[in-house]
C-alpha cells in the first residue's frame with residue numbers, strides 16, 4: 001500500500017523549499033492548492049518530488065502550471081518527470097470561452113424560439129388534421145389494436161381513481177352544504193345542488209384533471225422517451241408514420257373513453273353526496289332518488305357528457321405535442337411532462353368556461 | 365494482492381442462467397480482459413463487480429471488500445476509487461462534455477474552478493477530443509466521441525481501478541490504437557489496474573496482460589495470449605484462428 005500523499009514546507013534562506021511525498025493525488029493537492037497561494041512562490045522556490053511514489057495527472061497539471069507561472073524548480077525522479085511530461089504534452093490549457101452573445105442576441109434567440117414554438121404547434125395541428133381526415137379514407141391506417149391497448153391503459157385502468165376522487169368530492173361538497181342548508185331547514189334542496197353541480201360541472205372537470213395528470217403525463221413521457229432513444233426515427237425510416245401508430249390511437253382512445261369515465265364519476269359523485277345526505281340530513285336513499293328524478297333535468301347530464309370528447313381531445317393533443325417537443329436530454333422529458341399537465345388542465349378550464357358562456361346564452 | 369477476485373459466481377435472470385460458477389482474479393497493475401461471444405455475460409459480470417447487479421451466489425472481492433456484503437460507507441469509498449466506462453458511454457444527457465468530465469471533480473474535491481477547468485481541458489485532449497468540443501451536449505456528438513468522452517469522465521479522478529466496457533468499439537482504427545497506447549502509458553505512470561471487455565484483437569494482443577474468456581456460462585480460458593493455443597472452445601478456435609494463421 002502506498003503512503004497517502006502530503007507536503008512539507010522547509011523554509012530556507014534563499015526562497016522556500018517544499019517537499020512532496022507519498023501518493024500525491026488530488027486529495028493531497030486539495031490541501032496544497034490552498035496553501036500554495038499564501039506561500040509567495042518565486043523563481044528561487046524548489047519543489048522536491050523525489051519522495052513522491054505516484055503523482056496523478058491532476059497534481060501534475062497543477063505543478064506544471066506553477067512552474068510555468070513562477071518559473072520555479074521541480075526536482076524529480078525520472079518516473080515523475082515522465083508524468084509531468086504527459087501533463088505538458090497538450091498545448092491548450094484552457095477551455096475556449098463560451099460565446100453566449102450579448103443581451104440583444106439573447107432576446108432575439110428567446111423570441112425566435114417562442115416563434116418557432118408557435119409555428120411548430122400550428123404545424124402539428126395541421127398535420128394532425130390532415131392525417132385524421134385521411135384515416136377515414138384509408139381504414140388500414142386505423143390501428144384497432146393500438147386503440148384498444150390505449151383504452152385499457154389510459155381509461156380502464158383509471159376507472160378506480162376517477163371513481164374514488166369523484167366520490168370524495170361528492171362527500172366534501174355534501175358535507176359543506178349540509179351545514180348551511182340545515183340552518184334554513186332546506187335539507188331537501190341538497191339534491192338539486194349536488195345533482196346539477198356534479199353532473200354538469202364537477203364530474204367532467206375532475207375526470208379531466210385526473211386523466212390529464214395520469215394519462216396525459218404518461219403520453220408525454222412515453223413519446224418523449226421514444227424520441228430520445230431514436231425510436232421515432234426508426235419508425236419513420238421503416239415507413240411507420242408515428243401519427244398513425246402513436247398519435248391517432250391515443251387521441252381516439254381518450255375521446256372515446258372520457259365520456260364513459262365522466263359517467264362513472266357522475267355515479268360515484270352522486271353516491272358520495274347521497275351517503276352524506278343520509279347521515280347528516282336524514283334524507284333516505286329512496287327520497288333522494290325520487291327528488292333527483294323530479295328536479296334534475298336530463299340536459300345537465302348530457303351537457304356533462306358532451307364536454308368529455310372536447311376535454312379528451314385537448315388533453316391528448318397537448319400531451320402528445322409536448323412529447324414531440326422533448327429534445328435530446330432526459331431533463332427535457334420532465335420539463336415537458338410538467339408543462340403538458342399544466343397546459344392541458346388550463347386548456348380544459350378555459351374550454352369549460354367557454355362552454356358555460358355558450359350554454360348560458362343558448363339558455364340550456 | 366488480487367485487486368479483484370471472483371469466486372464461484374452464478375448469475376440468473378428469471379430462469380435463464382448466465383454464469384454458472386465463474387472463478388477469476390485480477391492482479392494489481394494488470395490490464396485484464398473479459399472476452400467472449402455477445403450475450404455471454406461480460407457486461408453483466410462487470411456490473412456485478414461495480415455493485416450494479418446483485419449476485420445470485422458466490423462472491424466478488426474488489427480491493428479486498430466483498431461487494432455483496434459491503435456497508436454503505438465502504439461501498440461509497442469503493443465507488444470513489446474506481447472509474448467506469450459504460451458500453452454506450454452513459455453520459456449525463458443534460459450536461460455538456462466539459463460538465464460531464466468535471467462532475468466527479470466538483471463533487472468530490474475542493475479544487476479551485478480554474479484547476480478543474482485545466483484538468484478538463486487536459487483529459488479531453490488525452491482521450492483525443494478537441495477542447496472546442498467541450499460545450500457540445502451528448503446528443504450532439506457521434507458514438508465514437510461519446511466513447512471518448514465517457515473515457516475522459518472515467519479518468520477524471522485518476523482512479524486506480526478502471527472498468528472499461530468495449531472501449532474501442534465504435535472508434536476508428538487510429539483512435540483505437542491511440543487508446544491502446546494511452547492505457548499502457550497510464551498504467552505505467554499511474555499504476556492503474558484495468559478490467560476491460562473487448563472484441564478488438566489488436567487491443568487484446570497489444571495491451572492485455574491476461575484475459576478470461578467466458579463461453580457457455582463458464583470460464584473457458586484464463587491466462588495470457590501465448591497460452592491460448594492449448595485452450596479448446598468453439599469461440600476461441602474461431603476468434604483466434606485467423607490471427608494465428610497469419
Ligand SMILES: Nc1ncnc2c1ncn2[C@@H]1O[C@H](COP(=O)(O)OP(=O)(O)O)[C@@H](O)[C@H]1O
Nearest residue numbers: 377378382400401402403404405406407408409
Ligand atoms: N436485466 C436483464 N434481464 C434479463 N436478462 C438479462 C438482463 N441483463 C442481461 N441479460 C441477459 O444476460 C446475458 C448477458 O448479457 P450481457 O452481459 O449484456 O452480454 P455481453 O457479454 O454481450 O456484454 C444476455 O443473454 C442477456 O439477455
Ligand SMILES: [Mg+2]
Nearest residue numbers: 406407408451
Ligand atoms: Mg456487453
